[in-house]
Amino acid sequence: MGLCGGGDFFEKAKPYIAMICLQFGYAGMNVITKVSLNHGMSHYVLVVYRHAFATISIAPFALFLERKVRPKMTWSTFLQISALALLGPVIDQNFYYAGLKFTGPTFACAMSNILPAMTFVMAVIFRMEKLDLKKVRCRAKVAGTLVTVAGAMMMTLYKGPLMQMAWSSHVHHPHSQGAETPVAAVDPSGREWFMGSLFVIIATLAWASLFILQTHTLKQYSAQLSLTTLICFVGTLQAIVVTFVMEHRPSVWVIGFDMNLLAAAYAGIVTSSVAYYVQGLVIQKTGPVFASAFSPLMMIIVAAMGSFILAEKLYLGGVLGAVLIVMGLYSVLWGKHKENQDKEAEAMDLPVASKTNGVYDDAIIKEIAAAAVGDDSNCKKANGGVKSSSKVHGASAV
Secondary structure (H helix, E strand, O other), rough: OOOHHHHHHHHHHHHHHHHHHHHHHHHHHHHHHHHHHHHHOOOHHHHHHHHHHHHHHHHHHHHHHHHOOOOOOOOHHHHHHHHHHHHHHHHHHHHHHHHHHOHHHHHHHHHHHHHHHHHHHHHHHOOOOOOOOOOHHHHHHHHHHHHHHHHHHHHOOOOOOOEOOOOOOOOOOOOOOOOOOOOOOOOOOOOOHHHHHHHHOOOOOOHHHHHHHHHHHHOOOOOOHHHOOOOOOOHHHHHHHHHHHOOOOOOOOOOOOOHHHHHHHHHHHHHHHHHHHHHHHHHHHOOOHHHHOOOOHHHHHHHHHHHHOOOOEEEEHHHHHHHHHHHHHHHHHHHHHHHHHHHHHHHHHHHHHHHHOOOOOOOHHHHHHHHOOHHHHHHHHHHHHHHHHHHHHHHHOO
């Protein structure tokens, strides 16, 4: 019983573990990409190379592991994959990289924390989430979304006094020997800062739209690895067209064994191929709101990494905003957890209610037991069927 209970707990914890690990992967991408963009790499070219790496890294697994279960490609599915590639690799990535270049890693991550609110609103509009404010869990998700947005806005609008961190006091900005300016040294009142904020908002809207559409596409094309490969491949082709239109210098395509190559390879393998696949699995189990609710964690991780690695400055407003974001995050997760518990309870009650039309009291149990004397084999079969069905419902309700 202990082993079974532990295995059941681990099975339920898988989506949580997967999304937390993804946020660490995304955080590393933000820091490495910022350094690469500061070195002069075009974000259009970075998107192309990123998804080319992603396609190459995941295509062999899709071809081998899903060769027998891959659904047939239809025009409807292909159009949806093309739309996903446009929303994710092209619109989301290009606008986010542009916003990251004009602002900074922590600010860009903080602004992108409107993702849970956008996704929740879109899920309600498309009737993927039921909004019943009479239920506590629904009110918790709404309140958590609002608190998360409030925390992100506090980080953006209220700076407060500078927070002196023990690890950042010994890190010096590289002003000498032709080194670039610090990552966080961006004029917060300049035009670039405003444009960067706008670009991140557009990227986040595209990201939320991808969550919604991906949920629908997975119902028609359930081969997750193949879907990820096709999104990355089609996105690479679309990004090449966009790059040829926006960049007219052949030199922008040149890449060597440097930070630019590391940024493209890391982003492609970790945060595109692996992230798209894991994200698809989590969305299929829990829905789009659960997956997007973890994005605030990325901002907290980036703030810590930016302060430690890039000597990025942290202010009191950022710390207070991070606290609000964590509070909102767990409010959303609590509401989603209660919803999953309700679904699991309903799924386990269905087989029992069907036996006696919802009336299953002690008297009926005694009558059934008395009538079943001498027919132990049938009883064992019936009990085995009930037990197995309850296990199936319990596993599928995770």
